[in-house]
Amino acid sequence: MTTGFSVLLPVYAGDSAPFLRRAFASATVEQELRPSEVVIVQDGPVPAALSRALEELAASDVCDVRVVRIEHNGGLARALDVGLGQCRHEIVARADADDISLPRRFAVQVPLVAGGLDLVGSALVEFGDDEDVTGETRVLPTTSDAIARYARFADPFNHPTVVYRRSAVERAGGYEPLHLMEDYLLFARMIASGAAVANVAEPLVKYRTGAGSYSRRGGLTLLRSEVALQRRLRADGFTTRTQLARNLVVRGGYRLLPVAVRRWGYRALLLARLRRRAVGSPA
Template sequence: MTAPFSVLLPVYRRDDPVHLERSFTSVTSEQELPPTEVVVVRDGPVGPELTKVLDALVASSPVPVTVVPLERNEGLAIALRQGMEACSYEIVARQDADDVSRPARFAVQVPLVEQGLDIVGSAIEEFDEEPALGAPAHGMVRTPPLTQAEIARAVGFRSPFNHPSVVYRRSAVTRAGGYQDLPLMEDYWLFARMISLGMATGNVREPLVLYRVGAGAYARRGGIRLLRSELELQRRMYTLGVTSALECARNVVLRGGYRLVPEGLRRRAYRADAMRR
């Protein structure tokens, strides 16, 4: 018998109500292995349209839903910390409000955590317009490093997990210090700390999540705010011992420079790098 598990799904005012509904359905009624509960964190006021959709989803959900309301928009790190505290189960799956999980996702990943992994992700497939259920999206597939050794080698230069795809042990996340504030890089910093502690890691080659790229996904990877987070991430990674001084300098130049190039060039560079993996 598969262990019970939670889905953790943060929502904030800029999320699209249609995308939220699709995302929620994909992790509940469409799953071959449905979750035991869904924990939705409402990160501040979300407006009447999102509120209406969220209320309808809670009322019609085939699994129990807990909504954690935050009085104001606190940011992703605090939202996820509050959500983790509300999760009833040791195994927690992350889901974003604009992505779509494939029906087999939890049936594949949850048993891997039961068998000993502390965190497991998967490949993701980009899409602008969602394909029919079960059909390929025909978008770029981002395949992460698969084995623990490959993941440990990769973490010094890039996030070794596609963050919308991860399933993990709540106790392992807590032992690593939980989600900490680092705008737009909260997940990467958590993964680095989990890996530095020697936790059991893995990724699935199959793209179990469809990642929506039509709504400014590449624009969000650039700009001064993200550059500041990038520089702070590199400082923390060096202090933790994840990177050497030379690797830190390399990352500041390459990863930092990537944040400042025009969006079109950033998109091409990112896809070219993904194709080489």
């Protein structure tokens, strides 16, 4: 396999230097298929420890590693758009600064994109303090039709797992600022523009969950993002009026639930998905 590809990895002040080093190693030296380059986007000023880690990684000889620095923190959407513009390869794999890519990840996903798909995600498995102690597994629909149906209600891809064609992202308009939902909006627009998409049912990424992971899924800020997203999907013709109303009630209401109830509901949803897959029903 000789297809060159880039890894796009954003970093900001809230990230951890040890987690970044672990994420970088998992996406490079531990991979069965190694990337040609890693583009790390430093989104605004970072603490001294993180700055030293970035200098170490930039000096790494595992592949071409470039750190692109943005003077002021502009948010994830801008960081990713800037980073995409710096990627030298058509195939780009997303990685986050606190997650772990499993060794088979790129060997599985990159050939699928090289073979004609525009966007390929995968399942992921959650973990807390110890990466060897895993928790819930997020499995999403795998076929293009099932992904398109699912996208009318929820994000059909686990963002830290995706590998895509840079040209397909650009054709859909790239990332737009929308707090914690810039990926969902992009993926919906890619599907609407005719992108060839798929998910791999195998978990290929370990996703780090922290104490605030469930609290970040709710609150008034995220509710405003939810409403803006749903209005945008309807204005673009991606959803119907009925779907808009359903999504505002169900998804919007979820954002206002207490954290404990939100955690229970999220885990119940994951369990329901796994049960449907076990009996062969659509996810």
